Amino acid sequence: MRRLREMPGRLKAASIGVMLGLLLFASPNVNAQPQPPKDFVAVDETAPGEQIPAIPLVATAYGFIWVVLMGYVWSLGRRLRKVEGELAELESRRKPPFAEATGCK
């Protein structure tokens, strides 16, 4: 404000004119902005386009658990069979043949 008071008369008039012009120019844009809602209106159902569908989310959640669980059980079974096969082979290699151990022919 002090700067405005110190300005020469013609410049002051021009500045005020520019500011008023900007205000006038901006006013339609301000009016065009969406107004905040004055009150909330209850509706029975949300428009379908605005809803996040629940069924795909629920199906993905359950499907993921089922698929991963089955995959894990299958992988565990496969790993167990493999290691138990290896163990049986190693133990049979360590044990002397029955005939050799007992001396029977």
Next chain:
Amino acid sequence: MTRPTLYMLALAAGMFAMAPWIINAAPNEATMGLVYKIYFFHMPSAWMFLISALVAGVASARFLFFKKATADGWAVAAAELTVLFGSFTLVTGPLWARKAWGVWWQWDPRLTSSLVLFLMFVAYLLLRRFGGPGSDKLGAGMAIFSMFNVVFVWVSVNYWRTIHPPTTVVPTLPVEMGIPLWYCVTAFTLLYIVLLRLRARLEHQRTRVDALYLAEES
């Protein structure tokens, strides 16, 4: 597979097969609608995730401080199951959040501490897989350290500001929602026990195989 393990597996499989009908019979929630039904698998998964982390920590402590060799097998088994059930929790949670909160993820205390716990056990498994000699003891220390994060995950919803439902939700559930929840908790617990026994057996058999190879070489 022992007979009790086989029976438990059959029972757990039967319960899982029946679960969709039992969950479908539960009513929808007033504000979240249908999507809250993810809760019936999300919550038991999260419980097994935390219990498994505790089992891994306790077994590691037995291995490290009491020199129980078999405890290491239990710790590895529990750590793998922590990652398995942790992945269920961390996948189903965001699917539920997308609808309930409008976002897939929030860096809030419960979600962040759960992710950290999950990553700790992923790191544990990587260490055990690629760590070489001595990784069993280092891993045991890591599992004990990680176990204490369970406390933070559990209390996070009650002590810090979070958008995740608090632990008090469970006892206040209406009966028609509580029945499917406890049914799923039972199914998940049975499945967890079976998987833990089988996975520990695998680890113990691997130890025997290694011992036999060493005996053969010497």
